[in-house]
Amino acid sequence: MARKNKANGTADRFSYGTLILVVGFLLLWEAGSRLGLISRMFFPPPSTIGTTLVRLIANGRLIDSARATLNRLVLGSLLGITPGILLGVLMGWSRRLRALFDPLIAATHPIPKISIFPLILIIFGIGEISIVIVIGISAFFPALVTSMTGVAQLDQVYFEVAKNYGASRWKTFSRILLPGSLPSILSGVRLGLTTALLLTIAVELLSAKQGLGVMIWFSWQTLRVEELFATLIAVALLGIVINSGLRVLFARLAPWSPEHNTSTSTASK
Amino acid sequence: MIFACNDLSLVFSNPRTTEALANVSFTVEQNEFVCIVGPSGCGKTTLLRIIAGLLPPSRGEIVFSGNGDQQRPATAMVFQQQGLFPWMTVVDNVAFGLETRGVPKKERTTLAADFLSRVGLGGFLSAFPYELSGGMRQRVAILRAFLTDPHVLLMDEPFGALDAQTRILMQQELLTTWRDNPKTVIYITHDIEEAILLGDRILVMSGRPGTIQADIPIDLPRPRTLSFRQHPQFDAIYQQVWQIIETEVREGITR
Numbered sequence: 001m002a003r004k005n006k007a008n009g010t011a012d013r014f015s016y017g018t019l020i021l022v023v024g025f026l027l028l029w030e031a032g033s034r035l036g037l038i039s040r041m042f043f044p045p046p047s048t049i050g051t052t053l054v055r056l057i058a059n060g061r062l063i064d065s066a067r068a069t070l071n072r073l074v075l076g077s078l079l080g081i082t083p084g085i086l087l088g089v090l091m092g093w094s095r096r097l098r099a100l101f102d103p104l105i106a107a108t109h110p111i112p113k114i115s116i117f118p119l120i121l122i123i124f125g126i127g128e129i130s131i132v133i134v135i136g137i138s139a140f141f142p143a144l145v146t147s148m149t150g151v152a153q154l155d156q157v158y159f160e161v162a163k164n165y166g167a168s169r170w171k172t173f174s175r176i177l178l179p180g181s182l183p184s185i186l187s188g189v190r191l192g193l194t195t196a197l198l199l200t201i202a203v204e205l206l207s208a209k210q211g212l213g214v215m216i217w218f219s220w221q222t223l224r225v226e227e228l229f230a231t232l233i234a235v236a237l238l239g240i241v242i243n244s245g246l247r248v249l250f251a252r253l254a255p256w257s258p259e260h261n262t263s264t265s266t267a268s269k
Numbered sequence: 270m271i272f273a274c275n276d277l278s279l280v281f282s283n284p285r286t287t288e289a290l291a292n293v294s295f296t297v298e299q300n301e302f303v304c305i306v307g308p309s310g311c312g313k314t315t316l317l318r319i320i321a322g323l324l325p326p327s328r329g330e331i332v333f334s335g336n337g338d339q340q341r342p343a344t345a346m347v348f349q350q351q352g353l354f355p356w357m358t359v360v361d362n363v364a365f366g367l368e369t370r371g372v373p374k375k376e377r378t379t380l381a382a383d384f385l386s387r388v389g390l391g392g393f394l395s396a397f398p399y400e401l402s403g404g405m406r407q408r409v410a411i412l413r414a415f416l417t418d419p420h421v422l423l424m425d426e427p428f429g430a431l432d433a434q435t436r437i438l439m440q441q442e443l444l445t446t447w448r449d450n451p452k453t454v455i456y457i458t459h460d461i462e463e464a465i466l467l468g469d470r471i472l473v474m475s476g477r478p479g480t481i482q483a484d485i486p487i488d489l490p491r492p493r494t495l496s497f498r499q500h501p502q503f504d505a506i507y508q509q510v511w512q513i514i515e516t517e518v519r520e521g522i523t524r
Contacts (some may be wrong), residue, residue, distance in 0.1 A: 160346075164321050168369070218473040
């Protein structure tokens with residue numbers, strides 16, 4: 001049926017209501033903390049957190065930590081997402097490959113990846129390599145599953161059109177299968193990155209010398225709560241920047257696929 | 270003769286043995302517009318898919334009288350919907366049939382753009398299908414099939430999903446395009462009126478298993494416009510077709 005033109009991409013709409021809500025919450029917090037209604041020790045006023053954030057940026061600690069975190073994130077993601085998508089596309093394409101690997105994936109996918117970190121430490125030793133590997137493993141699965149599903153669920157009609165027009169195997173792959181599943185592949189990238197960020201911070205809490213996770217853990221241990229909050233803000237910003245950066249990138253790469261409209265198989269038969 | 274179906278049969282064996290088509294034979298002349306009419310489930314789409322090479326028949330064969338030009342594909346099919354690739358612009362979609370034949374990009378894009386401009390779609394060359402209405406999408410899909418220049422053009426209820434008013438305009442445009450680019454067409458529909466409007470000939474099918482019940486020539490003058498319904502022959506043909514399929518349509522709604 002006629003799919004009406006949907007607005008291109010931009011899912012987040014700015015709303016004054018939300019802004020008022022946030023500002024109101026921060027004001028309440030500020031007042032409550034200053035007046036001693038809530039514990040200043042556990043919930044320092046937002047203004048203090050803000051100045052701490054500025055200080056941490058100015059003295060370079062936050063930047064250095066963020067850089068360390070970002071390095072691991074990017075390295076681990078590349079290591080995991082690349083093979084995840086390659087295998088995912090192949091498994092989506094070939095029923096035989098899917099039958100071969102699917103049971104393995106189904107068995108290993110549900111394992112919380114943080115739980116195999118000690119095992120990886122035993123094999124690869126304590127250090128950056130083990131950290132990057134566990135991040136890679138965590139990003140591998142969502143990238144694989146999402147891209148596999150996208151390829152497998154591509155509407156058969158497109159392949160029939162291609163076949164009817166005499167498209168070669170390579171044309172069918174490069175002009176139908178790849179672009180047709182690109183939206184799913186891209187959501188695989190995004191899911192992989194989101195999971196990788198989660199694991200990066202988690203592993204840093206456990207075992208790392210530098211990074212945003214380390215700062216969070218360290219500020220908790222030394223009870224510098226305003227630094228804890230400031231670092232949390234930095235982590236949140238990192239997540240937001242990654243997500244919106246990817247959104248812009250995806251709108252460029254797949255302009256035909258408005259963000260929440262990735263399904264191309266709406267035909268009722 | 271440009272192409273012939275000789276004694277086509279198709280049997281599906283899973284889960285139960287079902288005979289979808291039985292002994293379908295007919296021939297089609299060069300640049301003839303043949304409509305296949307039948308109730309839903311009579312196997313007309315299946316027949317078209319066999320002709321398109323998407324489905325092998327259990328028995329029988331399809332013969333294209335090769336008039337030497339091997340460059341041109343045997344068939345090009347216009348699907349009911351979803352036939353356009355959402356990831357290609359309109360002009361790339363239309364040029365796709367040439368692309369698979371190895372026509373260089375510049376050449377095929379120019380050809381496709383010209384073709385689109387001639388029917389007033391020149392402003393949508395770089396639009397994506399989701400930006401078009403259902404009717405425009407089908408126009409583009411039909412142009413793609415014409416531009417591919419197949420020996421036989423296959424259409425599977427291309428206007429079936431459109432509203433009645435749009436359909437009238439689309440039928441007129443199809444007839445104009447066909448007049449300007451003569452082509453052999455096999456057109457499937459369940460709409461008797463549409464078949465009489467478009468076709469040189471109507472093949473009436475009935476189902477379970479699908480067989481051709483009648484082969485009715487339509488000698489109404491062209492160009493045919495909406496007033497063709499006033500032609501005395503229109504009612505006669507309509508009644509003739511309806512009588513053949515009526516029993517089956519009735520069964521379809523009462524069981």
